[in-house]
Amino acid sequence: MTSARTQPTQPDRTTHPTLAIVGVTGAVGQEFLRVLDQRSFPMGGLKLLASARSAGKTAEFRGKTLTIEELTEDSFAGVDIALFSAGGSISKKYAQAAIDAGAVVVDNSSAFRMTDGVPLVVPEVNADAITAANIGLGEGQVPGVIANPNCSTIIMLLAVTPIHRAVGVKRLVVSTYQAASGAGAAAMAELEQQTREVLEGRQPTCDIFPQQYAFNLFSHNSPVQPNGYNQEELKMVHETHKIWGEQGDNKTGITATCIRVPVMRAHAESINLTLDKPLSEDEAHKLLADAPGVSLIDDRENNRFPTPLDASHVDDVFVGRIRHDLSQPEGYGLDLFVCGDQVRKGAALNAVQIAELLVK
Ligand SMILES: NC(=O)c1ccc[n+]([C@@H]2O[C@H](COP(=O)([O-])OP(=O)(O)OC[C@H]3O[C@@H](n4cnc5c(N)ncnc54)[C@H](OP(=O)(O)O)[C@@H]3O)[C@@H](O)[C@H]2O)c1
Known part of the structure; x- marks a missing residue:
C-alpha cells in the first residue's frame, strides 16, 4: 500500500x-x-x-x-x-x-x-x-x-507635515527633551541605578553617559560637530529635507537643539514654526486632529498638555500647546508641544x- x-x-x-x-x-x-x-x-x-x-x-x-x-x-x-x-x-x-x-x-x-x-x-x-x-x-x-528615520525626526514630522502640506513651513525651530530609552536598554538601566544611588546618598555610576543623568539634564550625547551642532540635531535637519523631498535653495530653514532629560521613555519636543501662509489656531487644531498617527491633548483651561507618560507605549504622537507665536505676524507663527514614544513610533x-x- x-x-x-x-x-x-x-x-x-x-x-x-x-x-x-x-x-x-x-x-x-x-x-x-x-x-x-x-x-x-x-x-x-x-x-x-x-x-x-x-x-x-x-x-x-x-x-x-x-x-x-x-x-x-x-x-x-x-x-x-x-x-x-x-x-x-x-x-x-x-x-x-x-x-x-x-x-x-x-x-x-x-x-x-x-x-x-x-x-x-x-x-x-x-x-x-x-x-x-x-x-x-x-x-x-x-x-x-x-x-x-531618526526617532526625533519621525515624532516631529507626524505633527509638522500636515501643517507643511497645508500652508508651507518656511522655518522650523525645534528643541527636544529626549528619554533614556533612546540610548538603549543599558541607558535605561543606568538612569534607574543612578536614581537609586542618588536617593541613597551614594555616588552615581556613570558608565553609559559621562555626566550624572538622574536629577539632571544635558546636551544630547551624540558627537558635537565643528559647527557646534551635535549629530542628533543635524539628523533632524538633513533627514527632514530628504523626507520632504527638499533640495537646493527651496529647503525649509531648520534648526534643532537636542537635550537628554531623565525620563525613561518617550521624547518631547517644543516646535516653533514660521509659515508661508497664515493659519488660524482653529485650522491648526483641525489639521492635527485629522492627521494620521496624531492625537491632541490641548486643554488650556486645565493646563493639561502632552507628557511623555501619556505617550509611553502608545502608537500615536500627542500634540498640544497649539498657539500663535506672539513674536510673528498674526497667523504666520505657530508653537506646538509634541510627545511621542521613540522606541515605538520612533x-x-x-x-x-x-x-x-x-x-x-
Ligand atoms: N532606542 C531607541 O529609542 C531607538 C530609536 C530609533 C532608533 N534606534 C536605533 O536602533 C538600534 C538599536 O537601538 P537599541 O536602543 O535597541 O539598542 P540596545 O538596547 O543597546 O540593543 C542593541 C542590540 O544590538 C545587539 N548587538 C550588539 N552587538 C551586536 C553584534 N555584534 N551582533 C549582533 N547583534 C548585536 C544587541 O545584542 P546583545 O544583547 O546580544 O548584545 C542588542 O540586541 C540603534 O541603531 C539605535 O540607534 C533606537
Whole structure:
C-alpha cells in the first residue's frame, strides 16, 4: 500500500514573509516583538538574532519559545524582511548579506539614511518613496534597504507635515527633551541605578553617559560637530529635507537643539514654526486632529498638555500647546508641544508599518 505524502507548502513571501529581527534583545528589538504581535503581522516564520552573548537565550512570541541565534553572514537564508536594530556598524556589516539572500532590510540605524537611492520613510508622510525605489517582495521588485528615520525626526514630522502640506513651513525651530530609552536598554538601566544611588546618598555610576543623568539634564550625547551642532540635531535637519523631498535653495530653514532629560521613555519636543501662509489656531487644531498617527491633548483651561507618560507605549504622537507665536505676524507663527514614544513610533512601530507596506 502506498500513501500519498503531501509536501509542506512554502508560505507565500508576499503575503506571509519570513522575518528576522537583528538586535532582538535590545530596547527596539523587544518592542518589535510586541508590535508585530499586537498588529497581527502575517508571517511565515521569525528568526531572532543578536550577538554571540545572547545566542541560546530564548524569547516568547505568540505562545512559542524561540531561540536567539548569533548574527552571522549566513543568518538570512529564507528571510524575506530583515528588521535591523543593532546599531549602525552592524547594519553596515550585515545588511548586504541580507540583501544578497533576497531580503528587504528595514534599518533602524543611521547607517544608510542619507544614502542616495535608499528610501527614508515615515509611512504617514512618504510611503510613495518605497514604490519609487521599486524595493519590495513582489514580482519585478528588488531587495534593498529602506531606512527608518531618526526617532526625533519621525515624532516631529507626524505633527509638522500636515501643517507643511497645508500652508508651507518656511522655518522650523525645534528643541527636544529626549528619554533614556533612546540610548538603549543599558541607558535605561543606568538612569534607574543612578536614581537609586542618588536617593541613597551614594555616588552615581556613570558608565553609559559621562555626566550624572538622574536629577539632571544635558546636551544630547551624540558627537558635537565643528559647527557646534551635535549629530542628533543635524539628523533632524538633513533627514527632514530628504523626507520632504527638499533640495537646493527651496529647503525649509531648520534648526534643532537636542537635550537628554531623565525620563525613561518617550521624547518631547517644543516646535516653533514660521509659515508661508497664515493659519488660524482653529485650522491648526483641525489639521492635527485629522492627521494620521496624531492625537491632541490641548486643554488650556486645565493646563493639561502632552507628557511623555501619556505617550509611553502608545502608537500615536500627542500634540498640544497649539498657539500663535506672539513674536510673528498674526497667523504666520505657530508653537506646538509634541510627545511621542521613540522606541515605538520612533523605531519599532514605524519599521513594522514599513514592513506592512511590503506585504500584499
Ligand atoms: N532606542 C531607541 O529609542 C531607538 C530609536 C530609533 C532608533 N534606534 C536605533 O536602533 C538600534 C538599536 O537601538 P537599541 O536602543 O535597541 O539598542 P540596545 O538596547 O543597546 O540593543 C542593541 C542590540 O544590538 C545587539 N548587538 C550588539 N552587538 C551586536 C553584534 N555584534 N551582533 C549582533 N547583534 C548585536 C544587541 O545584542 P546583545 O544583547 O546580544 O548584545 C542588542 O540586541 C540603534 O541603531 C539605535 O540607534 C533606537
